[in-house]
Amino acid sequence: MSQFVQFQVTPEQAKDQYFLKKRIEDELNLSSSNFEFIWRKRSIDARKSAIKINCTFEVYLEGEQIPTRVFYKSQNVKEKEKVAIIGSGPAGLFAALHAIELGLCPIIFERGKDVRSRRRDLAKLNKDSIVNPESNYCFGEGGAGTYSDGKLYTRSKKRGDVLKALEWFVHFGADKDILVDAHPHIGTNKLPHIIVAIREEIIKCGGEVHFENKLTNIFLENKAIKAIELNGKNKLEFKNVVLATGHSARDVFELLHAKGLRLEAKPFALGVRVEHSQAFIDKIQYSGRLNDDFLPPASYSLVSQINGKGVYSFCMCPGGIIAPCATSEGEVVTNGWSPSKRNNPYSNSGIVVTVEPEELPNYQKNNPFVALDFQKSIEKACWEAAGRTQKVPAQRLKDFVDQKISKDFPRSSYVPGIVSIDINTILPDFIASRLRKGFVDFDKKMKGFLTNDAVVHAPESRTSSPIQIPRDSISLMHPDCDGLYPCAEGAGYAGGIISAGIDGMKSIDAIYDKINGIKE
Numbered sequence: 001m002s003q004f005v006q007f008q009v010t011p012e013q014a015k016d017q018y019f020l021k022k023r024i025e026d027e028l029n030l031s032s033s034n035f036e037f038i039w040r041k042r043s044i045d046a047r048k049s050a051i052k053i054n055c056t057f058e059v060y061l062e063g064e065q066i067p068t069r070v071f072y073k074s075q076n077v078k079e080k081e082k083v084a085i086i087g088s089g090p091a092g093l094f095a096a097l098h099a100i101e102l103g104l105c106p107i108i109f110e111r112g113k114d115v116r117s118r119r120r121d122l123a124k125l126n127k128d129s130i131v132n133p134e135s136n137y138c139f140g141e142g143g144a145g146t147y148s149d150g151k152l153y154t155r156s157k158k159r160g161d162v163l164k165a166l167e168w169f170v171h172f173g174a175d176k177d178i179l180v181d182a183h184p185h186i187g188t189n190k191l192p193h194i195i196v197a198i199r200e201e202i203i204k205c206g207g208e209v210h211f212e213n214k215l216t217n218i219f220l221e222n223k224a225i226k227a228i229e230l231n232g233k234n235k236l237e238f239k240n241v242v243l244a245t246g247h248s249a250r251d252v253f254e255l256l257h258a259k260g261l262r263l264e265a266k267p268f269a270l271g272v273r274v275e276h277s278q279a280f281i282d283k284i285q286y287s288g289r290l291n292d293d294f295l296p297p298a299s300y301s302l303v304s305q306i307n308g309k310g311v312y313s314f315c316m317c318p319g320g321i322i323a324p325c326a327t328s329e330g331e332v333v334t335n336g337w338s339p340s341k342r343n344n345p346y347s348n349s350g351i352v353v354t355v356e357p358e359e360l361p362n363y364q365k366n367n368p369f370v371a372l373d374f375q376k377s378i379e380k381a382c383w384e385a386a387g388r389t390q391k392v393p394a395q396r397l398k399d400f401v402d403q404k405i406s407k408d409f410p411r412s413s414y415v416p417g418i419v420s421i422d423i424n425t426i427l428p429d430f431i432a433s434r435l436r437k438g439f440v441d442f443d444k445k446m447k448g449f450l451t452n453d454a455v456v457h458a459p460e461s462r463t464s465s466p467i468q469i470p471r472d473s474i475s476l477m478h479p480d481c482d483g484l485y486p487c488a489e490g491a492g493y494a495g496g497i498i499s500a501g502i503d504g505m506k507s508i509d510a511i512y513d514k515i516n517g518i519k520e
C-alpha cells in the first residue's frame with residue numbers, strides 16, 4: 001500500500017528532485033531508494049520571511065503498482081436521447097461531457113463564435129472599442145472562462161466533484177500541476193486549446209456543437225418545454241433543455257420573464273478593479289524577495305467587514321491584464337486575465353462589495369430586474385463618464401480614497417485606455433464609501449497595499465448574476481417549466497469555472513434520473 005508523507009522545504013529544494021527523494025527516504029526510514037513518489041499537494045507558506053513550500057507526496061515502494069484512475073468515460077451517443085444545452089461555457093461543456101458519460105446525446109447551441117474566430121472580435125474590442133454583442137470576453141466558445149486567468153479554485157465543498165473537474169481539464173490538455181497546487185490556474189494562452197479538445201471529443205462521440213446559434217424563444221406545452229427557437233427562425237423540439245447561458249445573457253432573463261417563468265432579484269457584487277505592479281505585490285507578499293524561478297508571481301486574497309458588510313478581493317490575476325468585458329454598446333465592464341506564466345508586469349484584482357437588492361434606491365419587492373437595472377446603470381454611467389468608448393474611468397488608489405482627481409497615471413494594462421475621473425462621483429456612496437474604508441483596512445493587513453502607484457479602474461460589475469432563475473432543489477427543473485434546467489452562474493447557482501462546470505454536470509445527473517425514472 002502506498003504511504004503519504006508531508007514536510008516543508010525551501011522553494012529551491014522543492015524544485016530539486018534529488019533532494020526531495022533523499023528527504024522522503026529519510027522521513028519514511030526507507031531501506032532502498034527504489035521507490036516512486038508523486039506530488040499530491042503543494043502550497044506556499046509565506047507568513048514568515050523565510051518562505052517555505054508545504055509538500056505532500058504519495059510514495060510507492062518497489063513492486064507496488066501505481067493505480068491508473070479513470071475519470072472520464074467516452075462512448076458513442078449519436079443514437080441516444082438528445083439533450084439541448086444552451087451555452088458552451090464551463091457549465092455547458094461539462095454538461096455535454098457528462099451527458100456522453102451517461103449515454104445521452106448533447107446538442108450544444110452557442111450564440112458566439114468558435115475560439116479562433118472569437119479572438120478577432122476581442123482584438124477589435126481592445127483596439128477599436130467595437131463591441132460585438134454576440135462575440136466578446138463573455139460570449140463565444142468556452143464562455144466567460146476562455147480568455148481568463150483560468151483560476152480553478154472553488155469554495156465547492158465536494159472534493160470528489162472538484163477532483164473530477166480538474167482531472168477532466170488534465171485529460172483535455174491542462175498541466176498535471178493543477179491536481180497538486182493549492183491555487184491551480186491554467187492561463188489564457190492554454191485554455192482555448194483545452195476547449196477545442198473538449199469540442200472535438202463531443203463531436204467525435206456523436207454530439208453536436210452549433211456556433212452562432214442564439215436561443216431566441218422557448219415554447220411550452222402543459223407547463224413543460226416543447227421546443228426551442230434559434231436565431232429567431234429555427235424551431236427544434238426537445239424535452240430536456242439545460243440553460244447554461246451565464247450571467248451576461250440579459251436577453252435570456254427577459255425571454256423567461258416574457259414567457260411568464262419566475263425570476264428573482266438576488267444579491268450580487270460590484271466595485272472596481274485595482275492594478276498594482278506585480279513586483280510591488282511580490283515584495284509585500286514575499287517579505288522583500290522578488291519572485292524568481294523558484295516562486296510564482298504572488299497573489300493576495302483580502303476581505304474586510306465595513307459596517308457589517310463585506311468588502312473583498314475577487315478574481316485576482318497575478319501577472320495579468322485588465323480586459324474590456326462589455327457585452328453591448330453603451331456600457332463598460334472590467335475583468336482580468338493572465339497567461340499561464342503570469343509574466344506580465346501588472347497584478348490586478350476586483351475589489352467588490354455585496355449589493356443587496358433591498359438597499360437599492362429603485363427597490364421594488366416584486367421586480368426581479370431591480371439589481372440588473374442597477375448593474376446596467378453603473379456600467380452605462382462609467383461609459384458616459386469616460387467618453388462613450390471602451391475607455392474606463394480611472395483614479396490612483398490613494399486619490400480614490402482621498403476623493404481627489406488624479407493628475408497623471410502610471411502605465412495601465414487596460415488596452416482601450418483610461419480617463420481620469422473621481423470614481424466616487426459615479427458609484428453610489430453606499431458602495432464608494434465601503435470601498436474607501438475597505439482599502440484603508442486592506443493596507444493594515446497588507447502593508448503598502450494602499451499606494452498611489454496603484455490604479456483603480458471602474459466598474460467591476462460582472463462577478464456574479466444579479467438574477468436567480470429558480471429551480472427545484474431535487475429535480476433541478478424550473479418550477480414553472482418541466483424539462484428546463486437553469487444552471488450555473490447565470491441562474492445564480494455557481495461562481496467560477498469549476499463550480500459552473502460541476503453545476504452543469506449536476507443538471508445532466510438530474511436529466512438522467514428523470515429519463516430513467518430514478519427518484520431521490
Ligand SMILES: Cc1cc2nc3c(=O)[nH]c(=O)nc-3n(C[C@H](O)[C@H](O)[C@H](O)COP(=O)(O)OP(=O)(O)OC[C@H]3O[C@@H](n4cnc5c(N)ncnc54)[C@H](O)[C@@H]3O)c2cc1C
Nearest residue numbers: 087089091111139143144145148150151215246488496497
Ligand atoms: C475575463 C474573465 C476572467 C475570469 N477569470 C476567472 C478565473 O480565473 N477563474 C474562474 O473560476 N472564473 C473566472 N471568470 C468567471 C468564469 O469565467 C465564469 O464564472 C464561468 O465562465 C461561468 O460559467 P457558465 O458556464 O455558467 O457561463 P458562461 O461562461 O458565461 O457561459 C455562458 C455561455 O452561454 C452563451 N449564451 C448566452 N446566451 C445565449 C443564448 N441566448 N443562446 C446561446 N448561447 C448563449 C454565451 O455566449 C456563453 O458562451 C472570469 C470571467 C471573465 C469574463
